[in-house]
Amino acid sequence: MINIPSSEITPEHGYLSRRAFLKTLAIVSAGAVLAACSVKPRATAAPGGTPPHAGAATDELGDALTPYESITHYNNFYEFSTDKEQVAPLSANFKASPWKVEVGGLVKNPRTYDIDDLRKNFTQEERIYRHRCVEAWSMVMPWVGFPLAKLLAEVEPTSEAKFVRFETLYDPGQFPGQNDGYYPWPYAEGLRLDEAMNDLALLVTGLYGKDLPPQDGAPLRLAVPWKYGFKSIKSVVKIDLVDVMPVSLWMAAGPNEYGFYANVNPAVDHPRWSQATERRIGELSRRKSLMFNGYAEQVAHLYDGMDLRLNY
Numbered sequence: 493m494i495n496i497p498s499s500e501i502t503p504e505h506g507y508l509s510r511r512a513f514l515k516t517l518a519i520v521s522a523g524a525v526l527a528a529c530s531v532k533p534r535a536t537a538a539p540g541g542t543p544p545h546a547g548a549a550t551d552e553l554g555d556a557l558t559p560y561e562s563i564t565h566y567n568n569f570y571e572f573s574t575d576k577e578q579v580a581p582l583s584a585n586f587k588a589s590p591w592k593v594e595v596g597g598l599v600k601n602p603r604t605y606d607i608d609d610l611r612k613n614f615t616q617e618e619r620i621y622r623h624r625c626v627e628a629w630s631m632v633m634p635w636v637g638f639p640l641a642k643l644l645a646e647v648e649p650t651s652e653a654k655f656v657r658f659e660t661l662y663d664p665g666q667f668p669g670q671n672d673g674y675y676p677w678p679y680a681e682g683l684r685l686d687e688a689m690n691d692l693a694l695l696v697t698g699l700y701g702k703d704l705p706p707q708d709g710a711p712l713r714l715a716v717p718w719k720y721g722f723k724s725i726k727s728v729v730k731i732d733l734v735d736v737m738p739v740s741l742w743m744a745a746g747p748n749e750y751g752f753y754a755n756v757n758p759a760v761d762h763p764r765w766s767q768a769t770e771r772r773i774g775e776l777s778r779r780k781s782l783m784f785n786g787y788a789e790q791v792a793h794l795y796d797g798m799d800l801r802l803n804y
């Protein structure tokens with residue numbers, strides 16, 4: 493199904509062990525990582541500089557960060573290409589500035605944000621998240637961003653708001669893939685409001701302490717680490733609070749294969765492959781997939797009483 497070139501297979505690095513996940517947040521300001529919670533900060537490159545040495549830290553399970561090179565050269569971003577290795581070269585000249593994000597719908601204070609204001613006005617944190625694609629590969633990402641809940645609190649959803657709908661930029665001039673009529677562009681995704689308010693749901697502006705590169709969704713993407721990667725929509729320009737469940741691009745393109753919830757669940761297979769195991773990029777053997785991608789403690793309660801086979 494998926495072919496990984498040998499360049500992806502990196503030797504194991506020695507790494508510093510870190511304290512438990514939510515205790516390990518480092519506050520990022522103007523491109524520099526400041527220590528938080530007395531955790532030794534990882535060296536962070538200045539914008540435009542070389543990324544820090546891969547494998548310098550781990551997630552809360554002790555797994556090494558995926559090297560910057562792999563995170564930025566093995567990408568799903570169909571607006572550029574369906575070939576993971578072509579996304580980086582094709583996105584090299586993507587214009588991620590100036591950039592506006594319109595937040596509206598069922599809210600008391602609709603607003604259009606400039607990306608620079610989102611970076612300045614919301615405290616940027618580093619969060620190390622596992623990233624599990626529905627195709628059964630995974631990585632560990634040192635994202636920089638801020639909780640979606642903080643943005644939602646500012647616009648104040650009304651009592652009718654039940655879901656959040658996200659939309660990627662529509663610009664076939666910059667996104668060659670959008671000239672292909674096969675997919676219902678623009679890329680759209682959605683979360684239930686309580687999922688969106690969960691502290692793990694992150695609006696991402698950076699990676700490895702630098703601005704987010706185009707291939708990973710510059711200048712603003714979502715990261716919902718307990719869900720398959722396709723929920724983590726890239727290059728977001730529109731966020732709407734709505735009262736009906738949004739139809740995502742993948743729900744429209746393949747309704748029998750891709751549902752609204754898309755929670756990582758090793759017990760529920762994709763119709764064409766198993767989800768019981770995954771291949772961590774950089775590792776040779778497969779590892780067991782974890783329920784909710786290892787974040788059950790933080791999110792399982794959101795699905796109490798739901799049949800996760802029906803709500804795939």
Ligand code: MTE
Nearest residue numbers: 567568569570625660679721722724725726
């Ligand atoms: N967002 C947009 N706009 N277009 C896409 O093709 N691909 C999704 C998601 N977000 C995608 C997207 C999929 S399938 C995955 S696995 C992740 O982005 C990949 O993120 P990465 O390339 O940063 O690893």
